[in-house]
Amino acid sequence: xxxxxxxxxxxxxxxxxxITVYLVISGIPAIQKVGxxxxxxxxxxxxxxxxxxxxxxxxxxxxxxxxxxxxGVPIGFFTAVFLAKVAPKxxxxxxxxAVSLLAGIPSVVYGLVGMCVxxxxxxxxxxxxxxxxxxxxxxxxAVMILPSVISLSETALEAVPKEYEEASLAxxxxxxxxxxxxxxxxxKSGIAAAVVLGIGRAIGEAMAIMMVAGNVAxxxxxTRSVRFLTTGISIELNYSQDGSLQRQALFSIGLVLxxxxxxxxxxxxxxxxxxxxx
Amino acid sequence: MKRKxxxxxGRILLYGCAAITIGLLLFLIAYILxxxxxxxxxxFLSTSESVINGTIGILPAIENTLFVILVxxxxxxPLGVGAAIYLTEYxxxxxxxxxxxxASETLAGIPSIIYALVxxxxxxxxxxxxxxxxxxxxxxVIMILPTxxxxxxxxxxxxxxxxxxGALGLGSGKWHMIRTVVLPSSIEGIVTGCILxxxxxxxxxxxxxxxxxxxxxxxxxxxxxxxxxxxxxxTVALYHYAKENADFQVAFSIATILLILTVLxxxxxxxxxxxxxxx
Numbered sequence: 069x070x071x072x073x074x075x076x077x078x079x080x081x082x083x084x085x086x087i088t089v090y091l092v093i094s095g096i097p098a099i100q101k102v103g104x105x106x107x108x109x110x111x112x113x114x115x116x117x118x119x120x121x122x123x124x125x126x127x128x129x130x131x132x133x134x135x136x137x138x139x140g141v142p143i144g145f146f147t148a149v150f151l152a153k154v155a156p157k158x159x160x161x162x163x164x165x166a167v168s169l170l171a172g173i174p175s176v177v178y179g180l181v182g183m184c185v186x187x188x189x190x191x192x193x194x195x196x197x198x199x200x201x202x203x204x205x206x207x208x209x210a211v212m213i214l215p216s217v218i219s220l221s222e223t224a225l226e227a228v229p230k231e232y233e234e235a236s237l238a239x240x241x242x243x244x245x246x247x248x249x250x251x252x253x254x255x256k257s258g259i260a261a262a263v264v265l266g267i268g269r270a271i272g273e274a275m276a277i278m279m280v281a282g283n284v285a286x287x288x289x290x291t292r293s294v295r296f297l298t299t300g301i302s303i304e305l306n307y308s309q310d311g312s313l314q315r316q317a318l319f320s321i322g323l324v325l326x327x328x329x330x331x332x333x334x335x336x337x338x339x340x341x342x343x344x345x346x
Numbered sequence: 347m348k349r350k351x352x353x354x355x356g357r358i359l360l361y362g363c364a365a366i367t368i369g370l371l372l373f374l375i376a377y378i379l380x381x382x383x384x385x386x387x388x389x390f391l392s393t394s395e396s397v398i399n400g401t402i403g404i405l406p407a408i409e410n411t412l413f414v415i416l417v418x419x420x421x422x423x424p425l426g427v428g429a430a431i432y433l434t435e436y437x438x439x440x441x442x443x444x445x446x447x448x449a450s451e452t453l454a455g456i457p458s459i460i461y462a463l464v465x466x467x468x469x470x471x472x473x474x475x476x477x478x479x480x481x482x483x484x485x486x487v488i489m490i491l492p493t494x495x496x497x498x499x500x501x502x503x504x505x506x507x508x509x510x511x512g513a514l515g516l517g518s519g520k521w522h523m524i525r526t527v528v529l530p531s532s533i534e535g536i537v538t539g540c541i542l543x544x545x546x547x548x549x550x551x552x553x554x555x556x557x558x559x560x561x562x563x564x565x566x567x568x569x570x571x572x573x574x575x576x577x578x579x580x581t582v583a584l585y586h587y588a589k590e591n592a593d594f595q596v597a598f599s600i601a602t603i604l605l606i607l608t609v610l611x612x613x614x615x616x617x618x619x620x621x622x623x624x625x
Contacts, residue, residue, distance in 0.1 A: 069521040070436050076428025077437070080495065081449040083488045087456070087464050094467050146363030154360060165616060166371050172608040173374070174549035176581045177601045180588050181374060184381075184598075211370060218367070242349070244356040272457025275551045275581075279589060298459045305466065305556050322463040326456070333455040337448075 088326075095323030098316035107320060113285040113295070115304065120317040122300065122324065128202065128288040129297040129328075132277070133270040135206030136213055141263055143210070144217030149247050151218070152225045171215035179279030182208045187280055194291060200282030202294045208276050213266035220265060224258020224343075225251055257343040264336040271328060274298035297325045375605065382602030385595045394564045402596050404603075406564050407583040410479055413567065414554065414579055415547050417483035418490060419540060425487070426494030427536060433495075434502040435524055454492035458552040461489050465557035478576045479565075482558030486550065490543035497542060501535020501622060502528060538618045545611040548604065551581035560586055580604055 099107050102120045110121015147167075151160045186207060191199035228251050236246040252259070274296075282293025283303050295303065301318050308315040393403030429446065437443045465485030475481040505528050513523040529536075559576035562583060567575060578586055580600055588597035 070432075073428050073432035073436055076425050077432035077446045079425050080429060080446055080453060080491060083491070084449040084452050086468070087460070087488075090464060090467050090472075091460070142359075143363045143366055146360050147367040150360050150364035155364070163368060165612065167367070168616075169609060169612050170371055170374075172545055172549065172612050174551065174581050174584075174604050174608070176551045176584045176588075177378065177604055180584060180594075180597050180601055181377060183588060184594060185377065214367065214370075242353060244353055244360070245349075247360075248356060268455060268457075272459065274457070274459040274462075275555075275585065279585070298457065301459055301463060302552060302556075305462070310471065319463060319467070322460055326460055329455060329457060329460070330452075333452060336455075337451070 091319070091323050091326050094316065094319035096320075098313060098320040099323075101313060102317065102320075107317075108324075111287065113300070115308070115314040115317075118313065120313070120320075122297070122321055124285050124287045125295055125297045125300040125321065126324070128294045129271055129325075131288045132202060132205050132209060132281075132294070132296055133267055135202070136209035136270040137263060137266055139206060140210035140213045140266060141217055144214050144262070144266075145221050145252075145259065147214075148218045148221035148225060149251075152222045153243075153247055153251070167215050167218050170211075171219075175212065175273060175276040176279070178208055178212055179276035182276065182280040190291075196291055198282065198293065200280060200293050201291045202281065202288050203290045205277040205281040205294070205296070208280050209270045209273060212273060212276060213269045216269060217262045217266050220262035221255070221259050224255035224262070227258065228254040257339055261336060261339045261343060264332060264339055268329060268332045268336065271332065272298060272325070274302045278302055297321055297328070301325070378598060378601050378605050381594070382598035382600075382605075385599035386602060390599060395562050402593075404562075404580070404583060404596075404600060406562055407578055407580045407600070409565060409567070410558070410575075410577045411548065411579040413479055413565075413575070414483045414486065414558065415544055417480065418486040418547055419543060421484070422487045422490050422494055422543065423536075423540065426491050426539070427498050429491075429495045430498035430502055431524060431528075433499055435520070435528065450492040450495050453488060454496075456489075458489065458550060461485055462553045462556040464488075465553055470557055476574070476576070477557060477559040478574055479558045480573050480575070482554045482579075485553050485557050486547055489550070489553065490546050493543045493546060494536075494539040497539030498532070498536050501532035501538070504535070504622070505531045534618050534622045538615050538622065541611055541615045541618065545608065545615070548579075548607055548611070549581065551579075551585060554579050555582045555585065558582070562586065 098120065107120060107122060109123050110119065111123050112119045112121050113124060151163060155163065182204060186204050187199035190196065190201065190204055232250050232254055233246055236250040277296055278299045281296065281299060283295050283299055284293040285295040285300070286292050288294050300321050304314065304318055308318060389401060390403055391408070392405055393401065394406045395402050433443055433446060465481060469475050469481040469484050470477055509527050509531065510523060513527045559578065560582055561577045563577065565575040565577055580603065584597050584600040584604070587593045587600065
């Protein structure tokens, strides 16, 4: 039996290796054909003209993720403080499962609501020809990372020893000063982990933003239609010919995205490890 | 004075952000139900789309979703539970355990669009399964494996060491001890893992869109055609109706069903989780 269980355990390792090897093997050819520099820093992606530069996609992913963090993290953090410290226990116990419901809602549902509510609203408010834009994607992503930011920050805040809070209050600080100037700094590595996890989520999301971002490979601008690394793959995957340079280029985007994610995960592990050691 | 301003701004931020989160949640639920619930009828749930009658039904999507859940769980469950048993009961080399746990965390962190690519490369193309529900299910096995490993592992760890020692002391073999003592006492954690995995499968769209197809036609699911069955699950159907047909009524009705499923899955997982904590 032991051999069988060992094999089960090795399966996870095997899958990771399999994924890495296949992504590298399928991702390299297009980069070789296009040239690494032209692929990473080329400013036009147009399969019809055989132009495969993914700089717009990379920048869009970076900006979009940054935007989602800028919007989502403060809201999530303050909500976490509210849940952990301010809200009466009964109310917090109703809100918490509701927040985890937010985490469980499928991404296409977020995309759908974004398409029907957010996109038309942005078009009206900002007087745009079309509301599908980087801004819409940022907002949808911000909503989608909210649950993980809230739950990780709340856990971090609750792990701060009660004495810190009592000492601060006894020294005459108000409750709010205690939350923001004592608890938040003490919980900062947990909150950092929440931010990194949010980045990982946001950079990997495809379906929801495919429905609200317009998917044209422009250089990123808040009110323009844009294409992310993820949607760069998803939008053409069903239409590209097997074995064509276009499809190989999609695999190369996958490889770039994979490297991004691995970096973020490594960083997350580092932050979490430091948190554990403290 | 400065402290007073600080206090007021802090309070506004705190309550304001909490209000935004709660408001958003209520709005999402209310809006989806408001636009979707009217379109749900028995006919909607129990037939397939018919151009002749001009009616729309999502039975095929429901069947496809169930099929994908079933196949991926049948494979991932023994694999995941086995891995967890190895990690908690058999493994002696700490470094080896760390490698497996790291691999499992890595799998959990890979976004679904990468799984979609991998599914297309490995299962659809290299293994020649084409775009089928089977290829989709196999891709999802890799995706849900970490979920099952982690929750099984956690519940195995809660089984008291004295149970194991007691069983071994009575002369039981290791595997017999695991089968009759350890696994039964951690069944709730394993079930929770399955429920969470089902939640991931139900909510997944990117992987299935590219590996399992987008057809809304009825499948036969008979023995000889099962490997070739290809079609859309609920999430993919939602995307199809919203983005390609611009039929938002149907899309919101599917969203309503997905929302209800999510609520049920969350409740079940939370309920079992609580029970687990108490025991």
